[in-house]
Amino acid sequence: IKARGGMHEVLEFVEGLALQHGLVQPGGDYRALATPQAREVLGRYQVAVGSTGNLGMSIGVVASALGFQATVHMSADAKEWKKDRLRQRGVQVVEHTGDYERAVAAGRAEAASNPLCHFVDDEQSFSLLLGYSAAALHLQKQLAEQGVAVDAEHPLIVYLPCGVGGAPAGITFGLRQVLGPHVHCFFAEPVQSPCFMVQMMADATQGVGQHPSVYDWGLTNRTEADGLAVPRASLLAAELMRPLLSGVFTVADDTLFAHLVRVLDALGERIEPSAAAGFSGPAMLTGTTAGQAWLRSTGIEAVLHQATHLVWTTGGLLVPDAQYQGFVQRGRAVLAAQA
Numbered sequence: 001i002k003a004r005g006g007m008h009e010v011l012e013f014v015e016g017l018a019l020q021h022g023l024v025q026p027g028g029d030y031r032a033l034a035t036p037q038a039r040e041v042l043g044r045y046q047v048a049v050g051s052t053g054n055l056g057m058s059i060g061v062v063a064s065a066l067g068f069q070a071t072v073h074m075s076a077d078a079k080e081w082k083k084d085r086l087r088q089r090g091v092q093v094v095e096h097t098g099d100y101e102r103a104v105a106a107g108r109a110e111a112a113s114n115p116l117c118h119f120v121d122d123e124q125s126f127s128l129l130l131g132y133s134a135a136a137l138h139l140q141k142q143l144a145e146q147g148v149a150v151d152a153e154h155p156l157i158v159y160l161p162c163g164v165g166g167a168p169a170g171i172t173f174g175l176r177q178v179l180g181p182h183v184h185c186f187f188a189e190p191v192q193s194p195c196f197m198v199q200m201m202a203d204a205t206q207g208v209g210q211h212p213s214v215y216d217w218g219l220t221n222r223t224e225a226d227g228l229a230v231p232r233a234s235l236l237a238a239e240l241m242r243p244l245l246s247g248v249f250t251v252a253d254d255t256l257f258a259h260l261v262r263v264l265d266a267l268g269e270r271i272e273p274s275a276a277a278g279f280s281g282p283a284m285l286t287g288t289t290a291g292q293a294w295l296r297s298t299g300i301e302a303v304l305h306q307a308t309h310l311v312w313t314t315g316g317l318l319v320p321d322a323q324y325q326g327f328v329q330r331g332r333a334v335l336a337a338q339a
């Protein structure tokens with residue numbers, strides 16, 4: 001989910017540089033970027049990013065592959081194996097003891113002192129957001145291929161994992177652009193890190209201009225969903241979502257592990273805990289007072305039996321086996337305790 005945005009921003013950056021330095025001509029053959037002459041020029045530039053892990057992975061991989069100096073500022077939540085993989089590719093990994101917000105701020109400050117550094121700003125970047133939104137075009141094609149209609153009689157209800165909000169906001173924006181108003185998007189956040197929820201609540205109750213953190217609510221921002229461990233939402237994402245987002249719900253860590261096992265058993269797919277948050281969506285909608293109130297107020301209750309529920313998840317193929325087996329064990333224990 002993060003890689004699509006990360007790739008977009010780095011490719012946009014390299015394209016701008018390549019045109020500026022005459023390494024490629026408009027409409028020309030971009031394979032010229034792989035020549036030693038081009039790599040020498042690109043190697044003078046740095047690409048930096050602050051991340052809980054997954055955005056850093058994609059930026060580090062694509063930036064180093066293009067020949068840039070790549071620096072990834074990782075928050076304390078980032079998993080060791082993600083940092084190791086980046087180091088193996090020659091990416092400089094800067095480890096921060098603080099949270100995501102502080103890792104991003106440190107990266108932004110360091111980048112500001114280097115005129116040859118491009119900082120990929122997950123809290124503020126429009127290029128990232130547009131990259132995330134491109135997912136909507138792929139989904140549009142998949143739905144058409146499967147003959148899934150999206151209209152007033154057949155609403156599409158989408159449940160997306162949310163960290164800082166950029167990726168799910170980009171996708172929601174894209175889906176509303178290409179599929180129209182009968183797409184209804186909900187964001188899913190860890191119980192201890194509901195930054196988008198507190199942002200939306202502040203906007204609704206105190207007016208626009210607030211920028212609360214989950215710590216203000218006495219929450220810890222500690223979660224096994226490393227990608228979603230973000231204390232304060234992106235204001236760019238929040239502004240874009242204010243008129244478009246249907247709601248936000250939270251998911252307990254134990255539930256993430258239970259979903260991870262259900263996905264493995266039902267589909268044979270390996271996912272990360274962060275990518276499991278959306279699976280609570282349908283039960284949240286039909287089994288809670290707030291969800292039922294939304295169904296009634298929108299009139300969707302009457303057509304719910306014809307609705308398509310879409311849970312956004314992303315693969316965890318890179319997760320080392322030992323780690324993944326630990327996730328599965330925890331999920332099975334949660335399911336056994338519920339049985």
Ligand SMILES: Cc1ncc(COP(=O)(O)O)c(C=O)c1O
Binds near residue numbers: 226228
């Ligand atoms: C697997 C996964 N899903 C969703 C997200 C949420 O993206 P964002 O932080 O842009 O809200 C992340 C963030 O890292 C992630 O790793």
